[in-house]
Amino acid sequence: KAGVTQTPRYLIKTRGQQVTLSCSPISGHRSVSWYQQTPGQGLQFLFEYFSETQRNKGNFPGRFSGRQFSNSRSEMNVSTLELGDSALYLCATNRDRAAQETQYFGPGTRLLVL
Amino acid sequence: LAKTTQPISMDSYEGQEVNITCSHNNIATNDYITWYQQFPSQGPRFIIQGYKTKVTNEVASLFIPADRKSSTLSLPRVSLSDTAVYYCLVAERNYGQNFVFGPGTRLSVLP
Numbered sequence: 001k002a003g004v005t006q007t008p009r010y011l012i013k014t015r016g017q018q019v020t021l022s023c024s025p026i027s028g029h030r031s032v033s034w035y036q037q038t039p040g041q042g043l044q045f046l047f048e049y050f051s052e053t054q055r056n057k058g059n060f061p062g063r064f065s066g067r068q069f070s071n072s073r074s075e076m077n078v079s080t081l082e083l084g085d086s087a088l089y090l091c092a093t094n095r096d097r098a099a100q101e102t103q104y105f106g107p108g109t110r111l112l113v114l
Numbered sequence: 115l116a117k118t119t120q121p122i123s124m125d126s127y128e129g130q131e132v133n134i135t136c137s138h139n140n141i142a143t144n145d146y147i148t149w150y151q152q153f154p155s156q157g158p159r160f161i162i163q164g165y166k167t168k169v170t171n172e173v174a175s176l177f178i179p180a181d182r183k184s185s186t187l188s189l190p191r192v193s194l195s196d197t198a199v200y201y202c203l204v205a206e207r208n209y210g211q212n213f214v215f216g217p218g219t220r221l222s223v224l225p
Contacts, residue, residue: 004157035215043158043201043215090157102148105157 002026004093004106012112018079021109023091025072031096032074033103034066037088046089049074050096078111086113118202123220132189134219136202139183147178147185150201152218158201162187189221197223 005024013019025032034046045058049068066076072093078085088110092103119137126132138147146165150158162169164176164185175188189196199218 042217045215088155092157102160102163105150105159108155108157110155 004091004104006091006106006109008109009107010110012114013081014114015081015083017081018077019081019111020075020077021089021111023074023076023093023106025074025093026104029093029095029104030072031094031101032068032072033092034074034076035090035092036060037090037108038086043090046076081113083113086111118204120200120202120217120219122217123222125222125224126192127224128193129191132192132196132221134187134200134221135184136187137184138202138204141182141204146205147176148203148205149174149176149187150203152199152201161200192221192223194223194225197221
């Protein structure tokens with residue numbers, strides 16, 4: 001079956017702009033989590049959506065937001081971009097919220113803010 | 115939150131067995147331990163998961179002592195293609211799916 005899809009794969013924006021990233025989960029997966037990865041901070045959890053509801057949120061400012069649609073696809077939005085938002089944004093999906101469920105990661109969207 | 119501690123980096127040679135240990139002193143009763151592998155500019159890839167004792171699959175083994183305060187990922191006979199960052203992750207059941215990734219161990223396999 002098809003894996004997790006993220007679009008776009010690469011993106012260049014300037015400070016102050018906003019950006020929307022998309023994640024399409026594996027068929028049947030209802031949980032979508034988003035992560036930011038930077039060389040300095042490593043992999044950091046942003047938020048998780050399950051059945052169109054945000055269940056958990058990491059320690060990021062309100063400029064970072066997300067949503068999930070009825071088909072489980074998810075988008076995350078970053079407003080008023082800052083240079084420090086340059087990162088690899090990863091989404092991970094699994095079937096439900098059980099702790100033993102394996103997460104499947106997408107290839108990521110690499111965002112560069114100039 | 116159950117934080118994890120791993121060595122920042124390790125070097126090995128092809129054909130050797132590599133053991134990477136992760137400490138998670140505050141692991142909760144219902145938490146699982148999962149290891150992921152990540153290559154540059156790619157998303158992490160699941161390697162193995164366990165709750166207690168020993169788990170083995172086609173690529174690795176995971177050893178978890180009785181107190182579960184640590185775990186060891188064992189990679190048999192590594193090759194150059196095993197050069198990657200390895201993350202130990204403890205599932206935070208109390209916080210739903212708020213997975214907390216450790217800093218990762220950068221494994222370099224030398225010829």
